[in-house]
Amino acid sequence: MSHRYLPHTQADIDRMLERCGVSRLEELYSDVPEQLLFKGEYDVPSEMSERQVREFFDTLGAQNSRLVCFAGNGYYDHDTPAAVSYIVSRSEFLTAYTPYQPEISQGTLHYIFEYQTMMCRLTGMDVSNASMYDGTTATAEAMMMAVAHARKRNRVLVSSTMRKAVLDVVATYARYHGVTVDLIPEKDGVTDREALAAMLDDKNVAGVIVAQRNRYGIIEDYTGYADLCKAAKALFIMNCIASDLAVLKTPAEWGADVAVGDAQSLGIPLSFGGPYLGFMCCRNALIRKLPGRIVGQTVDNDGRRVFVLTLQAREQHIRREKATSNICSNQGLMALFVTVYLSLTGAEGLREINRQGQNGAHYLAEKLQATGKVKLTYPDKPFLNEFCITTETAASEIITRAMERGILAGVALDDHRMTVAVTELQTKEDMDCLTEIVNAL
Amino acid sequence: MNRELYGKLIFELSKPGRRGFHIADNHLPQTNALPSELLRQEPLDLPEVDEPTVVRHYTNMSTNNFGVDTGFYPLGSCTMKYNPKINEEMAAHPAFTHLHPDTPASAVQGALKMYHDLQLALSEIGGMAEFTLNPYAGAHGELTGLMVIRAYHDSRNDSARVKVIVPDSAHGTNPASAAVAGLEIVEVKSRPDGTVDVDDLRPLLDETVAAVMMTNPNTLGIFEKNIPEIARLVHEAGALLYYDGANLNPMLGVARPGDMGFDVMHINLHKTFSTPHGGGGPGAGPVGVRAGLEQFLPSPKVVKNADGTYSLVCDDSSLGHVSAHLGNFGVEMRALAYILSLGKENLSKVGPLATLGANYIKESLKDLYLLPIEGVCKHEFVFDGLIDKSTGVTTLDIAKRLLDYGYHAPTIYFPLLFHESLMIEPTETESVDTLDDFIAVMRKIAEEAASDPEMVKTAPHNTPISRPDDTEAALHPVVKYE
Numbered sequence: 001m002s003h004r005y006l007p008h009t010q011a012d013i014d015r016m017l018e019r020c021g022v023s024r025l026e027e028l029y030s031d032v033p034e035q036l037l038f039k040g041e042y043d044v045p046s047e048m049s050e051r052q053v054r055e056f057f058d059t060l061g062a063q064n065s066r067l068v069c070f071a072g073n074g075y076y077d078h079d080t081p082a083a084v085s086y087i088v089s090r091s092e093f094l095t096a097y098t099p100y101q102p103e104i105s106q107g108t109l110h111y112i113f114e115y116q117t118m119m120c121r122l123t124g125m126d127v128s129n130a131s132m133y134d135g136t137t138a139t140a141e142a143m144m145m146a147v148a149h150a151r152k153r154n155r156v157l158v159s160s161t162m163r164k165a166v167l168d169v170v171a172t173y174a175r176y177h178g179v180t181v182d183l184i185p186e187k188d189g190v191t192d193r194e195a196l197a198a199m200l201d202d203k204n205v206a207g208v209i210v211a212q213r214n215r216y217g218i219i220e221d222y223t224g225y226a227d228l229c230k231a232a233k234a235l236f237i238m239n240c241i242a243s244d245l246a247v248l249k250t251p252a253e254w255g256a257d258v259a260v261g262d263a264q265s266l267g268i269p270l271s272f273g274g275p276y277l278g279f280m281c282c283r284n285a286l287i288r289k290l291p292g293r294i295v296g297q298t299v300d301n302d303g304r305r306v307f308v309l310t311l312q313a314r315e316q317h318i319r320r321e322k323a324t325s326n327i328c329s330n331q332g333l334m335a336l337f338v339t340v341y342l343s344l345t346g347a348e349g350l351r352e353i354n355r356q357g358q359n360g361a362h363y364l365a366e367k368l369q370a371t372g373k374v375k376l377t378y379p380d381k382p383f384l385n386e387f388c389i390t391t392e393t394a395a396s397e398i399i400t401r402a403m404e405r406g407i408l409a410g411v412a413l414d415d416h417r418m419t420v421a422v423t424e425l426q427t428k429e430d431m432d433c434l435t436e437i438v439n440a441l
Numbered sequence: 442m443n444r445e446l447y448g449k450l451i452f453e454l455s456k457p458g459r460r461g462f463h464i465a466d467n468h469l470p471q472t473n474a475l476p477s478e479l480l481r482q483e484p485l486d487l488p489e490v491d492e493p494t495v496v497r498h499y500t501n502m503s504t505n506n507f508g509v510d511t512g513f514y515p516l517g518s519c520t521m522k523y524n525p526k527i528n529e530e531m532a533a534h535p536a537f538t539h540l541h542p543d544t545p546a547s548a549v550q551g552a553l554k555m556y557h558d559l560q561l562a563l564s565e566i567g568g569m570a571e572f573t574l575n576p577y578a579g580a581h582g583e584l585t586g587l588m589v590i591r592a593y594h595d596s597r598n599d600s601a602r603v604k605v606i607v608p609d610s611a612h613g614t615n616p617a618s619a620a621v622a623g624l625e626i627v628e629v630k631s632r633p634d635g636t637v638d639v640d641d642l643r644p645l646l647d648e649t650v651a652a653v654m655m656t657n658p659n660t661l662g663i664f665e666k667n668i669p670e671i672a673r674l675v676h677e678a679g680a681l682l683y684y685d686g687a688n689l690n691p692m693l694g695v696a697r698p699g700d701m702g703f704d705v706m707h708i709n710l711h712k713t714f715s716t717p718h719g720g721g722g723p724g725a726g727p728v729g730v731r732a733g734l735e736q737f738l739p740s741p742k743v744v745k746n747a748d749g750t751y752s753l754v755c756d757d758s759s760l761g762h763v764s765a766h767l768g769n770f771g772v773e774m775r776a777l778a779y780i781l782s783l784g785k786e787n788l789s790k791v792g793p794l795a796t797l798g799a800n801y802i803k804e805s806l807k808d809l810y811l812l813p814i815e816g817v818c819k820h821e822f823v824f825d826g827l828i829d830k831s832t833g834v835t836t837l838d839i840a841k842r843l844l845d846y847g848y849h850a851p852t853i854y855f856p857l858l859f860h861e862s863l864m865i866e867p868t869e870t871e872s873v874d875t876l877d878d879f880i881a882v883m884r885k886i887a888e889e890a891a892s893d894p895e896m897v898k899t900a901p902h903n904t905p906i907s908r909p910d911d912t913e914a915a916l917h918p919v920v921k922y923e
Contacts (some may be wrong), residue, residue, distance in 0.1 A: 003787045007872035020800040025793040031664045036696045050527045061536025063551030071541040087499045095508030098721040103904040107506030108720040119923040127923045133577035165765040172761035178623045272552045273542035273766030275723035298914035301907035310914040318618035321626045326617035328580040331652045333719030343495045344461035347485040362472040411543045423667025424464045
């Protein structure tokens with residue numbers, strides 16, 4: 001009996017075999033040495049009907065807890081407009097390959113061009129690529145871009161205030177790519193500018209990577225950084241959270257050469273870590289060093305405005321080992337996701353979403369402090385919708401207690417520090433409940 | 442597919458004062474905590490559009506796109522099989538989509554079991570000891586696999602191994618991934634059928650070689666039957682053998698990379714395991730290793746404890762983190778849904794039926810298209826253009842003419858071994874009726890090439906746009922709307 005995904009009847013198979021001049025399917029593998037043939041069945045479950053598959057995932061899903069989410073750490077619980085989920089599920093977008101045939105891929109190419117435009121406007125930069133896997137790998141790519149740009153210098157400085165997930169991935173890429181990564185010390189929750197200046201004195205630095213917001217949720221003041229980097233001929237790279245850029249001074253306004261980061265906060269579901277979206281933008285002068293795909297505008301034979309993948313001479317399928325990166329895919333469908341999201345929210349909607357998170361975070365921070373059980377780790381530093389608290393009780397203990405009440409209280413940074421984030425999705429009641437839990441410690 | 446170009450950009454639909462999304466007021470006091478020097482100076486300019494306009498815009502835009510659901514997509518090396526709809530439903534399951542990746546393990550046991558179940562299934566299918574699902578894409582998997590290999594050599598203080606040998610027929614990502622992993626590339630020439638020449642390989646294998654990367658079947662769809670001998674030589678030289686899983690599909694149910702002697706492999710879930718390509722991602726590139734290499738896999742890992750619960754662990758010997766969490770989790774859910782839907786009874790049919798389809802097309806067209814390598818192929822094969830070269834009709838022209846007939850083009854000008862490569866991969870989810878229609882069209886195009894070559898050379902004629910000016914795009918890049 002044939003399976004619902006496999007249309008071949010026995011008669012079809014027989015006719016096809018005849019055309020191929022063989023009588024059995026096994027003969028198509030006559031070139032595979034006998035000792036390599038896999039005998040028997042895979043040790044995996046038996047075939048399931050759709051209903052059984054649903055039941056399987058329902059059973060698994062019942063073993064996850066539904067929690068009110070005050071966790072952030074780079075990934076935020078935002079509302080997803082129904083129209084976004086609807087558009088990205090359209091099979092014309094969903095089931096297409098990379099747009100290598102522009103004549104039948106204008107759908108994909110149009111939205112990537114829109115996406116690139118929106119990311120340029122958010123970051124203030126000149127150029128955006130067609131997207132990256134996520135912010136951690138995008139930052140690692142920026143590090144490699146800095147080293148390739150500098151040619152002989154292979155040292156990159158990264159602020160200690162960078163999120164751990166980014167630091168970890170950058171460290172892995174650096175180790176194998178032959179890049180020396182040194183951490184710029186932090187002082188009172190922000191990057192130590194004097195320490196950076198001293199580190200740049202060595203004149204062997206290819207790039208400087210800082211975080212905005214940083215791992216404590218703090219918005220840092222990067223005044224003067226671009227000049228320091230320029231004097232040292234190092235690329236100035238900023239890792240950002242895309243949605244923040246509706247309100248924050250842009251990487252371009254800070255004088256950055258490259259802007260990278262996570263764009264999950266533009267309505268992409270948390271989905272236990274992915275798929276998310278990374279972005280990567282740069283100044284015009286660096287466009288030929290930018291990894292990944294880029295869509296450009298041109299005309300067709302009939303003079304119509306159309307879009308194509310362009311500057312492909314940078315890429316692995318042309319340049320092989322000399323490519324700017326090994327990256328092949330982008331994160332196409334997730335780029336569509338944020339493009340539709342930003343089309344719906346517009347700038348004002350995005351500012352409003354930011355404002356609500358900010359109002360909530362400041363309200364919650366005040367309430368939590370009022371309990372006397374925790375205090376803001378860096379009380380004088382500005383933040384948007386995420387802040388760091390120092391706890392008397394172990395941070396893990398607070399998280400455990402809150403989970404019993406259906407709340408994910410935040411993310412522990414170490415034994416007695418944790419970050420807490422607020423978006424438009426947590427209510428005043430949720431915040432008061434978390435405050436009550438902390439108060440009862 | 443709509444053959445009229447829609448062509449508008451969202452920016453052109455914007456009217457001040459419109460919007461497409463509202464949130465409820467949370468009734469909290471307003472704060473203005475940020476000093477002005479930290480705020481944007483130039484106001485953000487995004488389109489202002491209502492919801493119906495946004496939905497109509499993207500719906501119309503989508504109709505200028507061709508997907509697997511639109512029609513046959515014989516794109517070689519890309520395994521454009523049907524993307525089952527139940528997979529999408531499962532990936533959108535709210536019990537998973539709401540999970541923050543930093544949630545403590547006790548509250549995400551179902552998600553961790555999902556990861557572990559898929560890891561086990563892939564290990565079984567690959568013939569490997571353990572898989573990580575953390576890499577985000579195929580190329581990312583290659584990079585991770587090469588890092589595993591370097592971590593292994595480093596652990597033995599065997600640090601002079603700086604070279605990776607790749608066949609000249611390899612996918613472009615292979616050498617590019619090796620370069621990113623800090624390794625030098627040595628190309629081994631392939632024989633006319635694209636298979637690795639053992640005699641050419643042997644002298645290259647010395648104490649400076651970290652790994653040999655291969656795909657089997659190779660990019661010409663030919664099975665490397667010398668693989669046991671190659672594996673023996675590679676291992677004798679102290680190097681490891683890497684399997685590029687891009688061509689795994691025809692091996693399902695037939696032979697496992699682990700049994701062929703491969704030490705490390707990646708799988709493209711968006712190829713072999715039916716997850717959608719999404720117009721270029723998100724994919725997923727799990728990496729498997731043979732016994733003895735598990736400790737080098739990236740962190741974190743999902744482990745099953747003696748009491749049946751699951752935990753996240755970071756191994757001291759691990760190469761480190763290659764991604765923020767556990768990879769593209771939603772893509773992994775789709776792949777597991779696919780494996781469960783097929784089950785052991787049908788997974789083993791996938792390889793032979795994919796191979797049958799490819800051979801059927803090859804045998805049906807080889808009197809008109811130049812088949813450089815005779816004999817059975819696996820899931821894909823390569824024509825070197827038309828047999829009759831006198832018409833001047835190229836592979837590019839044939840590809841473009843196929844678009845007129847409602848087919849996606851095959852992969853063209855790859856592999857680089859032939860001038861006019863036309864690489865066709867049908868997959869097992871295409872019926873013989875679809876293949877017959879495709880064959881008829883390919884025969885018609887061969888006829889047209891003889892009777893009206895100019896028409897074929899100027900194809901496509903029946904698509905939303907005609908051939909775009911790529912040179913202009915690269916010469917004067919316009920990469921955003923202004």
